[in-house]
Amino acid sequence: MSSEFEISKRITIGQYVPTGSFIHRLDPRVKVFAFTILVLAIALNTSYIGNTIGLVLSLYLFWVSKIPIRYGLSGIIPAIPFIVILAVLQLLFQGQLFSHGKVYVDYGFILITSESIRLVVVSAVRFVEIIFLSSVLTLATSTTELTHSIQSLLSPLKKIKFPVHEISLITTIAIRFVPTFAIEMEKMMKAQASRGADFGTGGWWRIIQRTKETFPIIIPLFNIALSRAEDLILAMESRCYTPGGERSSYTTYQIAAKDYLALVTGLLFAILLFAYPFPI
Amino acid sequence: MAGRPIIEIENLSHTYMKGTPMEHVALKGANLFVEEGECVAIIGHTGSGKSTLIQHFNGLMRPESGKVLIDGEDLSNKKVNLKTLRQKVGLVFQNPEDQIFEKIIGDDIAYGPFKLGLPLKEVRERVKWAMSVVGLDFEGMIDRQTFALSGGQKRKVALAGILALKPKILVLDEPTAGLDPRSRNELLDNIKRLNKEEKLTVIFVSHNMEEVALLADRVYVMADGTDVLNGTPKEIFTDKEKLQRYHIGTPESVQVLYRLTDLGYEVKTDAFSITEAANEIIKVLACKKECSKHVQRI
Ligand SMILES: Nc1ncnc2c1ncn2[C@@H]1O[C@H](COP(=O)(O)OP(=O)(O)O)[C@@H](O)[C@H]1O
């Protein structure tokens, strides 16, 4: 029997699962670049075949990275309600925009065509593919590697005074602290439950009560977040961190043959998904 | 002391993050028995499963395998009334000052009693009682802002918040960690008084052996998710072989006495309360004087 408070178990973002697989050992810059173009290509692909290829590819990448697929699926579960609601709304109300194609239902303002069905199915599958791909990336890449690669991929933007270093630092910190706050939240829920708090009891329509129930957790979490931030500032400054300062790096990456292989494969799939005229 | 058993834990196991790559076994086959009115300490290294174990006492965690009986009630049963259970077993988390969320001290202490659905008058009585137990002046402090308190005061408020539930069993996770010496002593006195005068059953986790020697009737030693040893502080702190095997520290008083025996003086090593240890040392000193006089005369 598992505990009603195990939140951290359900959060896969920001976790690093070191399995030492091929994907783990890739140059992080190549990895981030390849995953980014793949996600973009998938986001722009509207064909059934194309998205099937995308889905198979993202499942295959899980297998290559040796991360249990079950764990990847657990990251999808919290998103299911959104996917379903989105699908229903699209199905009912987006037909007007996709009135070409075969008409199945035409009832008042509800218009369902083969094209609007395609939109619904493809959006849902796309969502799953993108969650899978980003999970593989974050589960197989440590936070430090992620920062490095985001920073070096964005570095051309420095020329136009884009705050590359700051943005990559902020992103990294944000991702890094997701699991930490999940654990803090779990602890806080337990602590308040120990003095009689209950969560999610009243029906969802009793919005005010449900909101009030969250105060004993939200308020302490804000305090904890602020004091963590102060600690982080101290820790960084005591190691001579200066904003905007030039920093050298402990690890330097050498692009090797396996990285070119991954890069070319990623590019090929991206071009295929982006440009190939799939029949359906 | 043959009291009624109030906590009976048998062969309890727990795995965190079950079914994920981060799966971690925190408890494997732990046992713990506590009688009504006892004061029991749980010691052991960080990560040995102490916090996980005590979270089973008030149903925050349900037994994955094994048995947990609290006051005769089996927690494997899904129908257990958690509210009553959590009122009966007051669990004070580590760094409980984090959980204060109301602006005013009184409101924060009253949160639990209000959640129990008690009438205003009763709530007020309980807040007053809880504040007096932890040594907060009711009239002067009840309307004070919570954010402007010192660390020690915040911890008192948090403890009062649990005591206001009027629990039968008080469970504390490292209650004195991070406190200044004075607040620490006050807190220990309070715990002792709650146990001796208010007859609460107390279970506390600690890394401080002086504290354990001072307060506990019995000590459980945890290692790698199981209980490896239990007994009175006397039994635990005088078993030199086991102390070494499980890397258990001893109160400073005992360390001094052990050193003295190593140097060849005859002292009792089971005299670990400060006064008893002091008496032993005085005996040694007195003997030294006697002996040296003796030597001079010869
Ligand atoms: N919420 C959690 N998720 C995953 N692992 C945990 C969690 N809490 C504790 N653990 C792990 O379980 C083990 C026992 O932890 P804990 O009971 O807190 O030990 P103790 O209180 O004795 O230091 C530790 O190795 C710890 O890392």
Ligand SMILES: [Mg+2]
């Ligand atoms: Mg602990």
